[in-house]
Amino acid sequence: MDFGYTIWIFVLPILSFLAIGLLGTRPALTGRSELLRGRVWGWIGTGAVFGSWLLALVTAYRYFFVLGTPDGHRPVVFGAKWVWMRFSEHLSFDMGILLDPISVMMLVVVTTVSFLVHLYSTGYMAGERGYARFFAFLSLFTVSMLGLVVATNIFQMYFFWELVGVSSYLLIGFYYDKPSAVAAAKKAFIVTRFADLGFLIGILILSYYAGTFDFQTLVSAGGPVLGGPAGRSFMGLSVFGWALGLIFMGGAGKSAMFPLHIWLPDAMEGPTPVSALIHAATMVVAGVYLVARLFPLYHEVDGGAILRLVAWTGGITSLIAALIAMTQEDIKRVLAYSTMSQLGYMMLALGVSGLHGHEGLGYMASMFHLFTHAMFKALLFLGAGSVIHAVHSNLMRDMGGLRKYMPVTHLTFLVACLAISGIPPFSGFFSKDEILAAAFERDKLLFVIEYAVAGITAFYMFRIYFGIFWGRERTYAHTPHESPAVMTIPLVVLAILSVLTGLVPFGEYVTADRTPYHGHINWPLALASIAVGVVGILVAKRFYQRPNDLPARAAEMWGRWYKWTRDKFYIDEIYQFVAHKIMFAGIAAPVAWFDRHVVDGFMRGLGWMTETFSLLIADLQSGRVRQYAFVFMGGLIALVLLVLFVTGLLNG
């Protein structure tokens, strides 16, 4: 079966990126026409991604249902593959399209969310300065993200990995005249770049010890990593263990795992559709996807030591993020911490997974949660965007009672909150339940943490739900009104998806060994997780549905703890200290001083000696540059001749 057409999934957004980027941002071209200055660019971008979306759906249909499982496995198919650059005779840097269950699933996720966000943005961004620029960046991001998910080799993945990072930078800093946006963009890029340093070094280790970047060769049982001898070891881990650990560092940075998470909350400075697309549904799951892509290696190398690191990183992240989310005032930040927490779930699920059959439950659950989370979290962000659009503030204290004014937003937001809280039949219930089951079977302590986090999640989500749509009645300067149809339609579509995606028999399609697996709901666990979710919701209802003094009393009661979570455990301050006191004041400033005074001082000392000497022969100074040049050339020629003469004599 031919999948060659899949290249068009990329070409369409590339074309729209070039068209919008080169033409749409030129005032000379667009200034004359009202149309060219405005919406046409948004529709070009949206149309291109719509095309990609259709193609991705066709691909998914053909891959999962037409191609099926010819030999009991879902096959790996290449849509395209070519050599992009060569490192040596045997080592090349390829580009291509690899189709397997997770990449096809991701194609669907990315194009779906991207299309809906594009559509939504045509309304949300209407009338903003830089409208065309916004859509150019969105297209760039879409291309990069698609390139990342279908990468045939780890270097291609790194290539697009960096490109999604830069699109994220550009979009966080979209309002570039706002200092806080500029700072947030810079922070996001530098923190992830630091993490990517690990990723790159991991790739370099593979380049030498494995001799290939190709995913298929790398993860195959007889491949250079799993098939060969364990290789050299360094400080207790094999070289491949180091490589995987370093690569995970890259993944942890992109997926905002503790302690590399500090950029994600600040990234909320970007326009809200960007937060929905990049910082909730797609880019931030790249780290999870990376681990899933190399999963057989993580599972086997060094007895799964790195995989345990993955599991605990995920577990700790989900707990810390959930705690912080409880006390934030800015609704986008609550959602950002919630994203972090859910990403922690996904990482943890991978970390407790095995490779085959029921053992591989965690892998399946992780990908399932990635899928459902993309839908309901995009919905949450877009809903929040709709609210922000209406009240012109991000802060919960400026909101309240909005259910009357914005019925569609209200209902869709409620669906998303129920989904993330794990209430059946909404999608989050099914995927989260599988994760809890997988954790329960592997590690009881991690299970307890995640179980608690499930309750906290329900609490903080309904805290903002009640805070926005119920709570204190307010009088608004401009009466809030429901958003236009281009914005509410994506909300409704995502709400429907948030209900339906949970019913997909996911194990049929996506498993660690690409063999279909029939999962069952573990009802005792499921009931327990529903219970904790309901408790969280009820507490939130009691606290926030009507104005009362419970929140303030609780804050007082928890005193220091409350302050700690509100101040995000002071992790940012630690980074500030490292960046400013150590990097800037401790290294950069001394280097600059050293260079100007010591290194250059030495060179100048030589110059001074020359000058002093020249004062002795100062009569030659006439101040005429031309004469200097002649004397200089003459002297040089004389010197050359002299040296030739002397050495010639000596040797001849």
Place this chain on the structure above:
Amino acid sequence: MDLLSMLIFIPVLTVLVLFFVKDMRAVRVVSAVGIGLEALAVIRLTSLYVQARHAGATADFLFTRDVPWFRPLNIHYYVGVDGIAISMLLLTAIVLLAGVFVSWSIEDLTREFYISLIVLGTGVFGFFVSLDLFTMFLFYELAVIPMYLLIGIWGSGRKEFAAMKLTLMLMGASALILVSILGIYFYGGRTFNMEELATTRIPLDAQRFFFPMAFVGFGVLGALFPFHTWSPDGHASAPTAVSMLHAGVLMKLGTYGAFRVAMYLLPVAAREMAPFFMVLAVIGTVYGAFGAIKQRDLKYINAYSSVSHLGLIFLGLLALNRTGYTGAVLQMISHGLMTAVFFALIGMIYGRTHTRDVTRMGGLLKVLPFIGAVYVITGFASLGLPGLSGFVAEMQIFVGAFRNADMYHRVFTVLAVSAIVVTAVYILRVVGMMLMGPLKDPHYQDLPRVYWYERLGGLLVFIPVVLIGVAPLWLTNLIWDSMEPIVRQLSQYMQ
């Protein structure tokens, strides 16, 4: 006349014509036409070269021409090119042409300025096609000397001081180069012919003595730590086109010479001393990047950035394998283009705001969108973003450097790789301070627009950055294929 001699002849002819042109406008047109023809000739040469290789030409150097001009000492005018030289010629032609356009608005001694600039270019072209060490050295000097005048007369700030400092350091380096060339000449059987020299085995003691001289001599021009301090002052004072040519092309004379002369002709010593010089390269990479973080002057930032990027070139060379060499040559091209874009843009910005202090600027993206956008993208190239030329070069260098599996090499390679984070810090700092944020000075609202010649000059050097980054294979193959003799040379004495 053969094509390679044409490459030297066209600029010489342009200079001769310029002597008879009085009108300022005519001077520019003549220069542009002359250098434009030169660029076309280089492109023609490239296509002929590729065709010849496809047709199966196997000689190390093609289009060679040998004319003895000083028989008693066996000095020849001997020229020829391989893929490495060709890619450097392409770089030179592009940067020189861009420099001609960027200097369009110079009104002070226009003719003399262009004459000096093109003389400098002649030297560079001659240097890259020469296969005779002596001729090569002459062209080298021809390229370095006009620099003094260009900075001293058309420069800004402490120009006399900078010109003197730069010239003195480079002349000191020239002395080292000259001595080492003479050493190679006498111990290599009294010939300056590089092809012949490559086949004769120079005694080990001589190699050990002359290799450091040649490497450091060329290294000074290539801003090898700790001999880089001429570069910040020199660049800061030089006029725009001169900074572009200097950082873009002239510094590559240093790295190219260190490769072609020092390493190629003295391979055993190169092998022995590579670990030591690699340390200097890595220090330069990291140190340059940290140095750039604290600077406020745009040109200083770019100068320190160059020290960092050139450190990577040396790292690639000293990796002593084909991947590393290829990466080093790619980095020469990539850095040459990037830094030329930067200096061109800095010139445009300075021409409008009359300051190069980043702390006094802000929000320029809004008022100068073309300059801002190109600056940002080139900044990304500089920090090694995929899809732009820097990534292609750096990855080759890193993969090449990683081929050396001992702990010593590993530690220094990883240190060099970590500079990519520091690079991101200083690039984004400048972008954030200068281009983004609120408009700091209300006068910036009505800065003059970007003129056509500025746009053209900038795009000439900017577009290849993108092209190489998107489709690097043709260039990497061109360079890779020409590494054969050098790899043979450097591996033949392996223990």
